[in-house]
Amino acid sequence: LDPLRVWNEIEDAMAKSLIAATDRMGQQEARDIPNEGSVYEVLGFDILLDKDAKPWVCEVNTTPNMGLEVNRGGDMDVETEDAIHKKKLMEAVLAVAGVMPRRLGIAIPLNLRHIDTSQVCVTRVLDYLDSIGGQLAGNGEECEEDENEFGCFTEYDVAHLIDFECEYSTAQTIPEMSMVFPRPVGNSEYHTNDTYLDLFDHADRPDQLLAWWVRERVKLLTSRT
Numbered sequence: 001l002d003p004l005r006v007w008n009e010i011e012d013a014m015a016k017s018l019i020a021a022t023d024r025m026g027q028q029e030a031r032d033i034p035n036e037g038s039v040y041e042v043l044g045f046d047i048l049l050d051k052d053a054k055p056w057v058c059e060v061n062t063t064p065n066m067g068l069e070v071n072r073g074g075d076m077d078v079e080t081e082d083a084i085h086k087k088k089l090m091e092a093v094l095a096v097a098g099v100m101p102r103r104l105g106i107a108i109p110l111n112l113r114h115i116d117t118s119q120v121c122v123t124r125v126l127d128y129l130d131s132i133g134g135q136l137a138g139n140g141e142e143c144e145e146d147e148n149e150f151g152c153f154t155e156y157d158v159a160h161l162i163d164f165e166c167e168y169s170t171a172q173t174i175p176e177m178s179m180v181f182p183r184p185v186g187n188s189e190y191h192t193n194d195t196y197l198d199l200f201d202h203a204d205r206p207d208q209l210l211a212w213w214v215r216e217r218v219k220l221l222t223s224r225t
Contacts, residue, residue: 001053010055014045015180017057019199040097042066042089066090092174096167121166128220129153150212157209164210165217182211 018025033039044064048056068083129136135152137143143152153161171177172184182193193211197203 006049006053006055010047011178011180013047013055013057015196016199017045017060018043018181019196021060022200040093042093088176092177095174096170096177121162121169124217124220125158125161125165128216129158131220132216150209157205160206160209161213164213168214168217182207182214184214 029039041062042064044061046058046061048058050056066086066089068079068086134150135143136158137152137154141154143154143157150157168179171179181196183196193214197207197211200207
């Protein structure tokens with residue numbers, strides 16, 4: 001049994017499930033959320049492994065139970081482990097989202113906090129776009145079709161890249177967290193970002209842009225080492 005293969009197949013099943021539900025989730029977000037990009041969603045995947053260790057998605061919960069389990073049998077180890085894992089999950093979600101918790105009972109580890117991180121993200125993205133001669137569209141302007149991929153960037157594109165770079169950089173400091181799409185370059189020998197882009201009915205510009213940035217940032221970081 002190859003644990004790496006099993007984990008990659010689990011991530012693959014999760015990514016494909018999300019891609020299949022993209023249109024429906026987008027419609028729900030447009031209906032219920034007035035400000036785009038103002039929320040993060042925690043989904044709970046129930047995965048079953050068959051006798052060959054092939055993962056199957058049983059269900060996806062949009063409101064997974066984040067309350068602490070109470071073991072009626074009195075096994076305190078179960079309750080302790082549940083509390084540890086759920087607290088780490090929420091710390092990671094808040095860190096990646098760039099949100100500092102207001103309740104005193106939750107403390108984000110220092111290395112996960114967005115202390116001046118946003119400015120680093122802004123500088124990293126803008127410096128790289130400048131280095132490749134990227135054209136920035138004016139206020140409210142769109143890029144011409146023949147100016148991509150990607151030689152022209154709208155205000156929305158730049159804001160999207162900066163937000164993603166902040167999330168991506170923070171996620172890389174959390175050992176238990178992995179990104180299923182877009183995947184870090186070289187993160188998996190089984191699936192690539194092109195594999196997933198081909199599965200969309202119509203891959204939106206933001207999806208294509210993030211896949212492009214993950215590939216390009218390797219060049220950026222390599223040039224600085």
